[in-house]
Amino acid sequence: MSLLANFLAAASRASAEPIVxxxxxxxxxxxxxxxxxxxxxxxxxxxxxxxxKEHIQNRLKRKREESESSTTTSGSSSRGPTPHPPHPRPTADIRVNPFLQQAPQNVPQPAAGPAQVPQKQAAEFLTADMIAKIRAAIPNQAGLPSPPATPATKRYGRASSIYTGPKGRWYVVFKGRQIGVFDEWAIAEQYVYDLKNADYRSYATEQTARYVFEDATEKGMTYILT
Structure with missing residues (x-):
């Protein structure tokens, strides 16, 4: 700045001194x-x-400060995040097929110890051959009355006294005209048959089917297709 000050002083003198x-x-x-x-x-x-020049120097200074700050932050974060206790799983209010009835609530509770979460069974996709075998095994129910309608807040069906499918399997419809857990393929089929992007699977036990459906609903993976 001393050189610049000298130039300014010379210019000031030059402009202030008139020629006599x-x-x-x-x-x-x-x-x-x-x-x-x-x-x-x-x-x-x-x-x-x-x-x-001063503007560029200021930018370089800020850049060095930001670089040092980010280096300090990354060094502290490399030690790993602070572990947090797991949060309890929320219970979702799921609305499904009106044909379904209230699930039984008299499930025995363990006397002590942590609650055991049921393990998921591997999902089984229904192939065309499986569907054909299931249809052949289903008796003719044309003369049987339709299941009674229940309010929309009812969640799951209970085992049918007429037919429960091969080996008592349960069917979960994730994406279809209606979604939910069904104990009869004849009911579940009408919500996925000839429907593009339909998603449905079968499970050996009712408990596993319910757990998988609740988990998929909480993750936003269940949809009603039209």
């Missing part, structure tokens, strides 16, 4: 005025360059 005994038409005075204008232009250019 000179006419306006004097070539020397005209040349002096031209030099004054040139000096002022150079000084202004130097001022602009100095301002740009």
């Amino acid at each position: 005994n000179a006419d306006d038409d004097d070539p020397l005075q005209q040349e002096a005025a031209s030099l004054d204008a040139e000096i002022l232009a150079k000084v202004e250019q130097l001022v602009n360059l100095q301002l740009r």
Whole structure:
């Protein structure tokens, strides 16, 4: 800044000191005025360059500070996150097929110890051959009355006294015209048959089917398709 200050002082003196005994038409005075204008232009250019230099230096300083701050933060985070206790699983209010009835609530509770979460069984996709075998095993129910309708808040069906499918399997419809857990393939089939993007699976036990359906609903993986 000392060089810039010297230029500014020289320019100030040049503009403040008039040329004595000179006419306006004097070539020397005209040349002096031209030099004054040139000096002022150079000084202004130097001022602009100095301002740009200070701006760049400030940006470099902030960049170094941000780099040091990020290095400190990454060093502290490399030690690993602070473990937190697991949160309890929320219970979702699931609305499913109106044909379904309330699930039994008299499940025995363990006397002590942590609650045991049932393990998921591997999902089994129904192939065309499996569907054909299931249809062949289902008796003709054309003359049977339809299941009674229940309010929409009812969640799951209970085992049918007429037919429970091969080996007592349970069917979960994740994406279909209706979603839910069904104990008869004849009921579940009408909600997925000839429907694009339908998603349904079968499980050996009612407990596993309910657990998988609740987990999928909590994760937003169940949809009603039209």
